[in-house]
Amino acid sequence: MRVAAFxxxxxxxxxxxxxxxxxxxELDVVLAAGDFVCPxxxxxxxxxxxxxxxxxxxxxxxxxxxxxxxxxxxTAEILDGRFIYxxxxxxxxxxxGREPLMNIERLRGExxxxxxxxxxxxSYYPLHGVFDSSAxxxxxGLFELADLAxxxxxxxxxxxxxxxxxxxxxxxxxxxxxxxxTSRCVHIFSEEEATVRCL
Numbered sequence: 775m776r777v778a779a780f781x782x783x784x785x786x787x788x789x790x791x792x793x794x795x796x797x798x799x800e801l802d803v804v805l806a807a808g809d810f811v812c813p814x815x816x817x818x819x820x821x822x823x824x825x826x827x828x829x830x831x832x833x834x835x836x837x838x839x840x841x842x843x844x845x846x847x848x849t850a851e852i853l854d855g856r857f858i859y860x861x862x863x864x865x866x867x868x869x870x871g872r873e874p875l876m877n878i879e880r881l882r883g884e885x886x887x888x889x890x891x892x893x894x895x896x897s898y899y900p901l902h903g904v905f906d907s908s909a910x911x912x913x914x915g916l917f918e919l920a921d922l923a924x925x926x927x928x929x930x931x932x933x934x935x936x937x938x939x940x941x942x943x944x945x946x947x948x949x950x951x952x953x954x955x956t957s958r959c960v961h962i963f964s965e966e967e968a969t970v971r972c973l
Contacts, residue, residue, distance in 0.1 A: 775802050775803070775860070775861065775862040775863075775864050775964065775965065776799065776800060776801050776802050776803075776962065776963070776964045777801070777802065777803045777804075777805060777864075777894065777962070777963045777964070778796050778799065778801050778803070778804045778805065778960050778961070778962055778963075779804075779805040779806075779807075779894075779896070779930050779949075779951055779960065779961045779963065780805075780806055780807070780951055780952055780953070780954045780959070780960040780961065781806075781807045781808075781809075781932035781933070781951040781952065781953045781954070782806055782807065782808060782809060782810050782811075782815050782818070782835070782932075782953065782954060782955055783809060783932075783953025783954065783955040783956055783957075784809055784811050784812075784815070784837075784953070784955040784956075785811050785812035785814060785815055785955065786812070786814055786815045786818055786954065786955045787814075787955075789814055789815075789817055789818045789821060790821070791958065791973060792818055792954050792958060792973075793818060793821045793822050793825060794973075795954075795958065795960055795971060795972075795973055796822055796825075796826060796960065797825060797826065799962065799971075801826060801828050801962075802828065802860070802861065802862075803828065803829065803831065803860050803864075803866070804819075804822055804823075804826070804828050804829075804830045804831070805830075805831045805832070805833075805853075805866065805894070805896055805930070806818075806819055806830065806831070806832045806833075806850070807832070807833040807835065807896050807897075807898055807930070807931075807932035807951055808832070808833060808834045808835020808836070808837065808838045808842075808870070808871055808898055808932065809835030809836065809837040809838055809871070809932075810832075810834075810835060810838050810842050810845075810846065811835070811837050811838065811842065812842075813842070813845055815955070816842060816845040816846055816849055817849075818954075819832065819846075819849045819850050820849045823849070823850075829850075829851060829860075830849065830850040830851070831850060831851045831852075831853050831858065831860075831866050831868075831896070832846050832849075832850040832851070832852055832853065832868075833852075833853050833854060833868040833869065833870045833871070833896045833897065833898055833932070834846065834852065834854055834870035834871055834872045834898065835870070835871040835872075835898050835932065835933075836871035836872065836898060836933075837871070838871065838872065843872065852868070852870075853866055853867060853868025853870075853896055854868050854869070854870030854872070854873065854877050855868065855869070855870070855873070855876060855877035855878075855879075855880035855881060856868060856880070856881075856884075857881065857884055857885075857887075857888050857893075859889075859891075863890075863891040863892055864891060864892050864893075864894065865888055865891055865892070865893045865894070866893075866894050866895075866896065867881055867893055867894070867895045867896070867926065868895070868896045868897070869881070869895065869896070869897040869898065869899065869916075869919065869922075870898055871898030871899065871932075871933070874897075874898065874899055874916060874918075875916075875918055878916070878918045878919060878922055881895075881922055882921065882922060885922070885925050892927045892928075893925070893926040893927050893928075894926070894927065894928050894930060894963070895922065895923065895926040895928070895929045895930065896930045896932075897916075897919060897929055897930065897931050897932070898931075898932050898933055899914065899915060899916045899919070899931065899932075899933055899934075900914075900915040900916075900919075900929070900931035900933065900934035900948065900950070901915050901916065901919040901920060901923050901929060901931070901948065902915035902916055902917045902919070902920070903915060904929075904931075904934075904948045905931060905934035905948060905950050906934055914933065915934075923948075927947075928947050928948070928949060928963070929947075929948045929949070930949050930951050930961070931948065931949070931950055931951065932951050932953075934948075934950040934951075949961060949968075952970065952972075957972065958972055958973040959971065959972040959973075960972075
């Protein structure tokens with residue numbers, strides 16, 4: 775199972791160049807986390823889906839309004855508050871930026887029904903105390919994610935710092951996702967390795 779994961783991080787000015795990042799990777803799953811902010815950023819997901827013939831999964835961002843959320847629903851499988859089995863023993867789950875506490879409650883209620891397997895939790899926010907420092911001082915991570923994070927293999931967080939660690943999803947870890955709007959980088963996960971690919 776090969777998964778590409780990235781944060782969008784705002785309006786994307788060159789959608790085609792970002793879509794080309796993933797073209798020759800033989801991916802099974804593409805996972806994108808908000809903020810999408812603009813319709814052009816949502817169209818990136820449609821272009822990736824059309825070019826690669828893969829299902830796109832997404833987590834909304836705090837800055838994604840109702841219009842963007844509806845566009846996302848037409849383009850991708852929204853993970854906010856859901857577990858989705860994607861094959862080969864891998865589940866995706868999501869905590870979006872729009873209703874994170876409700877998403878966490880739903881996932882807590884469902885986690886006992888998830889069969890054994892690897893779980894990748896995409897979250898707009900990081901866990902409190904893990905990559906959640908900000909330039910303004912106060913940490914912005916969620917305390918409520920702690921219990922849920924203990925039951926998953928990897929937490930992929932969109933709004934965190936520092937950007938970095940590339941880790942295998944066979945171990946319980948936290949990963950800060952790159953924002954393609956600014957970095958033009960994506961994380962690639964498989965059973966054997968985890969890497970970062972940039973333009």
